[in-house]
Amino acid sequence: MIVWLKFLHIAAVCVWMAGLVSLPGLYVRRAATGESDQLYGLQRTVRFTFLKLMSPAAFVAIASGAALIFVGQAFHPWLSAKLALVAVLALIHVLTGLVIIRLFEEGEVYPVWRFVTVTALTLVLIVAVLALVLAKPELDWRGLVPAVLTEPGGLRRLVEEFSPWKIP
Numbered sequence: 001m002i003v004w005l006k007f008l009h010i011a012a013v014c015v016w017m018a019g020l021v022s023l024p025g026l027y028v029r030r031a032a033t034g035e036s037d038q039l040y041g042l043q044r045t046v047r048f049t050f051l052k053l054m055s056p057a058a059f060v061a062i063a064s065g066a067a068l069i070f071v072g073q074a075f076h077p078w079l080s081a082k083l084a085l086v087a088v089l090a091l092i093h094v095l096t097g098l099v100i101i102r103l104f105e106e107g108e109v110y111p112v113w114r115f116v117t118v119t120a121l122t123l124v125l126i127v128a129v130l131a132l133v134l135a136k137p138e139l140d141w142r143g144l145v146p147a148v149l150t151e152p153g154g155l156r157r158l159v160e161e162f163s164p165w166k167i168p
Helices: 002-032 037-071 077-101 112-135 154-164
Strands: none
Touching: 002 037, 002 077, 002 112, 037 077, 077 112
């Protein structure tokens, strides 16, 4: 079962990351298309890529990754670092989707500097995730984060201290 989960996870991650890297390139093409059928075709391609390919792949990648954590009982410090990087990739995914909302309004363009920045940042994050997954380094979080966040049940205790409600 773990082999199939890994296969599903890797396949979904590949589709999701390919979309995150390629979609800003499609956004830049907006400037070259006037107000014509080309613009409508580009808009359809962008929306299809984001809504029908990237978003489902992101969901499957995150869900299968979470399942792998629990099925494989993989609770390692490097995995926490990977999850933090994946959270940033998820944020980029959301921001990439928000661009679609206004990009195809009259007169809007996607600046080349933003394309370069987003693509470079995404590639750096992808390489960092791959490096963590392949190297599985021994990371020592002591001194970097509060001790309560590195202990089992620590987050719950932290929330209980500040929450005005009883935590079940």
